[in-house]
Amino acid sequence: MASRRRGxxxxxxxxxxxxxxxxxLLILIPLSTLILKxxxxxxxxxxxxxxxxxxxxxxxxxxxxxxxxxxINGVFGLLVAWVLxxxxxxxxxxxxxxxxxxxxxxxxxxxxxLTSLYAGSGxxxxxxxxxxxxxAYTPLGVVVALTFVGLPFVVRTVQPVLRDLDRQVEDAxxxxxxxxxxxxxxxxxxxxxxxxxxxxxxxFARGLGEYGSVIFIAGNLPMKSEIxxxxxxxxxxxxxxxxxxxxxxxxxxxxxxxxxxxxxLSSRLxxxxxxx
Amino acid sequence: MIEGGGTQTRHxxxxxxxxxxxxxxxLVFLALFLFLPLLVVFVNALSExxxxxxxxxxxxxxxxxxxxxxxxxxxxVPLNLLFGLAAAWVIAKYDFPGRNLLMTLIDxxxxxSPVISGMLFVLLFGAHGLAGAWLADHDIKIIFALPGxxxxxxxxxxxxxxxxxIPLMRSQGSEEEEAAMxxxxxxxxTFFRISLPKIRWGLLYGVVxxxxxxxxxxxxxxxxxxxxxxxxxxxxxxxxxLYNEYDFVGAFAVASLLTFLxxxxxxxxxxxxxxxxxAEA
Numbered sequence: 208m209a210s211r212r213r214g215x216x217x218x219x220x221x222x223x224x225x226x227x228x229x230x231x232l233l234i235l236i237p238l239s240t241l242i243l244k245x246x247x248x249x250x251x252x253x254x255x256x257x258x259x260x261x262x263x264x265x266x267x268x269x270x271x272x273x274x275x276x277x278x279i280n281g282v283f284g285l286l287v288a289w290v291l292x293x294x295x296x297x298x299x300x301x302x303x304x305x306x307x308x309x310x311x312x313x314x315x316x317x318x319x320x321l322t323s324l325y326a327g328s329g330x331x332x333x334x335x336x337x338x339x340x341x342x343a344y345t346p347l348g349v350v351v352a353l354t355f356v357g358l359p360f361v362v363r364t365v366q367p368v369l370r371d372l373d374r375q376v377e378d379a380x381x382x383x384x385x386x387x388x389x390x391x392x393x394x395x396x397x398x399x400x401x402x403x404x405x406x407x408x409x410x411f412a413r414g415l416g417e418y419g420s421v422i423f424i425a426g427n428l429p430m431k432s433e434i435x436x437x438x439x440x441x442x443x444x445x446x447x448x449x450x451x452x453x454x455x456x457x458x459x460x461x462x463x464x465x466x467x468x469x470x471x472l473s474s475r476l477x478x479x480x481x482x483x
Numbered sequence: 484m485i486e487g488g489g490t491q492t493r494h495x496x497x498x499x500x501x502x503x504x505x506x507x508x509x510l511v512f513l514a515l516f517l518f519l520p521l522l523v524v525f526v527n528a529l530s531e532x533x534x535x536x537x538x539x540x541x542x543x544x545x546x547x548x549x550x551x552x553x554x555x556x557x558x559x560v561p562l563n564l565l566f567g568l569a570a571a572w573v574i575a576k577y578d579f580p581g582r583n584l585l586m587t588l589i590d591x592x593x594x595x596s597p598v599i600s601g602m603l604f605v606l607l608f609g610a611h612g613l614a615g616a617w618l619a620d621h622d623i624k625i626i627f628a629l630p631g632x633x634x635x636x637x638x639x640x641x642x643x644x645x646x647x648x649i650p651l652m653r654s655q656g657s658e659e660e661e662a663a664m665x666x667x668x669x670x671x672x673t674f675f676r677i678s679l680p681k682i683r684w685g686l687l688y689g690v691v692x693x694x695x696x697x698x699x700x701x702x703x704x705x706x707x708x709x710x711x712x713x714x715x716x717x718x719x720x721x722x723x724x725l726y727n728e729y730d731f732v733g734a735f736a737v738a739s740l741l742t743f744l745x746x747x748x749x750x751x752x753x754x755x756x757x758x759x760x761x762a763e764a
Binding site for chain 1: 496497502505506508509510512513515516517518519520521523524527565566568569570572573576577585588589591592593594595596597598599602603604605606607611612613634637638641657660661664670673674692695696698699700701702705706718719720722723726731734735738741742744745746748749750752753
């Protein structure tokens with residue numbers, strides 16, 4: 208079967224050869240260097256680098272801030288997707304187009320823009336500072352940056368599902384006496400959950416490794432507001448290659464496996480939704 | 484029917500107050516995290532007038548950074564365009580064992596932190612890297628030079644064209660290509676006359692997005708650049724240097740160019756979506 212299909216359209220060999228060569232040279236060989244380099248470390252050296260208090264604090268901040276950003280985007284992403292798909296209001300199309308801004312805007316630009324907004328003298332920071340809430344240069348700033356970076360994911364995964372949702376089901380629920388709130392929470396939201404979950408995971412994964420938009424607003428105090436990618440950067444600048452490699456490998460394996468687990472979960476979830 | 488329709492819409496819509504409350508909260512959220520960050524770039528860039536803005540953008544060091552950014556994108560984007568076409572062709576047009584694995588491999592750069600991406604090339608080509616001694620013997624500089632910047636940028640932006648094309652090519656199928664082949668067209672002829680025109684809008688957006696990301700890449704490039712002023716600083720690095728020197732107007736002036744590029748990218752996306760929408764209709 209497969210070979211017959213291949214016979215019809217030419218170019219499989221050429222395209223496959225180019226794709227695999229490109230992937231190997233650009234991605235697989237560099238990635239395997241990371242593993243090779245770590246393998247030359249002593250186990251105790253590796254363990255010491257990975258479990259140093261400063262490293263653990265950075266892991267924790269990266270993980271928790273990315274999680275917080277992803278959850279904020281889960282709630283507001285659903286809201287934004289709903290408003291954009293179901294309601295008409297002036298400027299809707301422009302707002303819809305702007306949702307993708309974090310995909311296209313360089314992270315460093317986002318970083319300095321957010322910092323100047325959320326610093327004590329900034330347009331937004333000024334409103335919070337008198338109440339004793341500091342956003343920029345605290346872990347809260349990290350969450351703000353990661354919320355920005357992950358903003359498009361939930362909106363863009365939920366929107367198409369919402370668009371294709373069968374209005375007749377809502378119709379049926381309403382005619383059977385369900386209140387609008389019941390219809391939304393019992394009928395519509397469960398349909399949107401797999402897409403929203405996928406968006407949350409994507410936003411989380413993106414936030415975990417994010418660097419450019421975070422380092423300006425974070426304040427970067429060791430043990431307090433220092434994210435993992437920044438710690439790797441600092442180790443590199445100090446020529447502590449083994450330290451940087453070890454921290455990076457654990458971080459990479461953790462984010463890969465997390466992504467894998469949650470992807471499996473969400474694909475199982477969406478299959479269940481389909482079969483039901 | 485009409486009566487039924489009337490009661491249905493009443494049940495299917497939220498009360499106006501709820502509707503406006505929801506729209507309002509969505510817009511407040513977007514203002515805090517999207518509109519105001521966009522606005523503040525231009526307000527800061529122009530805060531000391533158009534003359535200062537122009538001077539910041541036309542500063543020789545800024546121009547050198549713009550030049551390096553253009554060169555980098557001019558190499559990275561065509562490479563990833565070829566890769567995207569080849570990878571999408573293989574994945575969308577054929578079934579073979581390991582197809583899902585291949586798709587996962589293509590996506591890897593999305594889930595690698597940019598700092599780690601840059602570090603991979605330091606581990607390979609840096610002074611203490613695997614090939615470091617050999618490169619030093621032959622007087623080849625990759626890290627802290629243009630090749631390193633290009634490599635890191637190409638790595639980070641490699642999935643964009645492929646990701647844009649795979650779903651598009653899959654949904655289009657290959658009937659037209661097969662018809663052309665049956666009628667005696669050659670392989671390349673079929674590709675250039677049938678396949679490429681079919682995907683041109685998706686391809687355009689993939690390339691534009693890839694370009695915006697290539698020009699704006701910061702984390703990976705800052706690891707491999709070495710920050711030689713006027714030599715190995717790209718536009719995003721220049722933004723950061725100016726910012727750290729408290730030259731906020733200069734930093735936001737250069738940043739405004741990149742922001743403008745991002746807005747152009749979003750406009751292209753909207754146009755492409757409209758084209759594809761009208762093609763389907």
